[in-house]
Amino acid sequence: MTQRRPMIAGNWKMNCLRADGIALATALAAKAAEKGALGCDVLVCPPATLLSDVVAATKGSAVMVGGQDCHVATSGAHTGDVAAPMLADIGAGYVLVGHSERRADHDESSTTIRLKAIAAHDAGLAAVVCVGETEQERDLGATLAVVNGQVAVSVPGGATAKNTIIAYEPVWAIGTGRTASVAEVAEVHAAIRAELVERFEDGDEFRILYGGSVKPSNAAELLAVEDVDGALVGGASLKVDDFWKIIETCA
Numbered sequence: 001m002t003q004r005r006p007m008i009a010g011n012w013k014m015n016c017l018r019a020d021g022i023a024l025a026t027a028l029a030a031k032a033a034e035k036g037a038l039g040c041d042v043l044v045c046p047p048a049t050l051l052s053d054v055v056a057a058t059k060g061s062a063v064m065v066g067g068q069d070c071h072v073a074t075s076g077a078h079t080g081d082v083a084a085p086m087l088a089d090i091g092a093g094y095v096l097v098g099h100s101e102r103r104a105d106h107d108e109s110s111t112t113i114r115l116k117a118i119a120a121h122d123a124g125l126a127a128v129v130c131v132g133e134t135e136q137e138r139d140l141g142a143t144l145a146v147v148n149g150q151v152a153v154s155v156p157g158g159a160t161a162k163n164t165i166i167a168y169e170p171v172w173a174i175g176t177g178r179t180a181s182v183a184e185v186a187e188v189h190a191a192i193r194a195e196l197v198e199r200f201e202d203g204d205e206f207r208i209l210y211g212g213s214v215k216p217s218n219a220a221e222l223l224a225v226e227d228v229d230g231a232l233v234g235g236a237s238l239k240v241d242d243f244w245k246i247i248e249t250c251a
């Protein structure tokens with residue numbers, strides 16, 4: 001069986017003013033230094049305003065930094081957007097693309113997300129491609145069709161296990177306190193794995209993260225599911241102790 005190093009990623013979303021963000025990043029870097037070797041990769045994705053500060057605060061530590069989105073273009077007249085080379089330029093190594101909040105708030109299609117992932121790869125970043133069904137889609141029994149459709153279109157042909165991570169986040173489990181059951185998570189992750197294996201030579205090596213109300217109390221159970229290679233954590237990533245407990249689940 002392929003051994004995949006787990007990743008615990010924190011998506012800070014539109015949270016944290018400067019002092020709070022620096023304090024959070026500094027505390028995580030200190031914990032990482034104190035613990036030595038970790039059982040997983042640790043990534044934090046702060047808002048764009050904090051990226052430079054967080055890169056500085058985590059420099060030399062095991063905590064890696066990513067953006068929450070990038071534009072499909074490398075530069076140009078796109079007010080308010082951030083280009084992938086800009087993220088790479090300030091020291092980020094990753095970028096989330098296709099988070100359901102961006103799909104909903106900014107009407108992003110899977111085609112756009114594929115272009116963003118390509119822009120990320122071209123800039124030397126790894127893309128964390130997010131997919132997930134709405135509650136209505138689940139109720140209609142369309143979960144696997146929706147998720148596999150998103151993976152098929154959003155993940156570019158040039159993806160590899162090194163430059164791409166998949167994050168499965170059922171929309172109805174995000175920020176709601178409702179977590180998908182182990183059986184639900186297992187079913188979707190297995191379906192994503194099958195699609196990756198069919199499409200990519202190294203499909204078995206891609207990491208597939210679960211996201212949606214992950215917290216210290218449910219992390220162990222979720223991370224033990226086959227083909228769950230880590231977590232994309234929202235709310236609990238804003239609290240050092242909670243986020244760290246989730247990281248320690250991988251020890």
Ligand SMILES: O=C[C@H](O)COP(=O)(O)O
Binds near residue numbers: 173174214233236
């Ligand atoms: O990107 C993270 C997810 O949207 C999960 O957020 P949550 O842990 O607050 O449910």
